[in-house]
Amino acid sequence: MRENGFLKEEMNMIVVNTEYVNGYEIVEVKGMVQGNTVRAKHMGRDIAASFKNMIGGELKGYTELLTESRREALSRMLQQAQELGANAVVNVRFTTSAITAGAAELMAYGTAVTVSPKQV
């Protein structure tokens, strides 16, 4: 069951941008994981966008598209991490590239690790 684009198992994983998770220590490094998605623009949104391109302002349709892409890319990355048996992904970074005029790729990548709470 997907909630917010993520599976239940994925939501229990720790995902951070930093190199380590505070309060946890890295037990084992599983490897690099990544998830990407290529989205093409939708003709209906494009027509609405042509109007916005005249007056300027936020393109809500495309923002939603970007949000979906971001969730999808993260979800795929977490799936890979799960397959490796990790319970956290650290040092997550995003990168984008335009494929053609009208399609862009969003990729999320990070390092899958197993963490356990630090003993104080």
Place this chain on the structure above:
Amino acid sequence: MDALLIAVVVIVIGLIAGKVSENRHLGSLGQREALFKDVQVTSLRQPTAPAAQPVPVLVCGEVVIASDAFKSWASGLRNLFGGEAKNFGRLYQRARREATLRMLAEARRQGYDAVCNVRHISTDIGGNAVRPQNKAAPMATCLAFGTAYKRT
């Protein structure tokens, strides 16, 4: 002659509407940034004085902003003379500020009060899916992401 007239009308509408929309957006950005003054935002790679719970989490914010007809036309002139494209600089600046605000809103919604390791990614997804050669209308995209944590 007709086509020229329509083009001029479109550009003038773009100039006026674009200015109005930009000023409104800048006002809104200023207001909302004041609301987030208590959130500590850094690009440092580690959190400063973090609490043990709740566990830090990745937060993201994104936005796509279109440029108006006047800016797109004026940039064509800029291509003749060179120099700094201030119009587009302002556009990307607005996109970056908006994406950062959304990221902070997401962090606050999940109960955190600081964000570290903030990175921004900007692209231009202008260009028409239907007519790919029409690249004159830039759409500035910014994705801001960072690690949200709670300060002790």
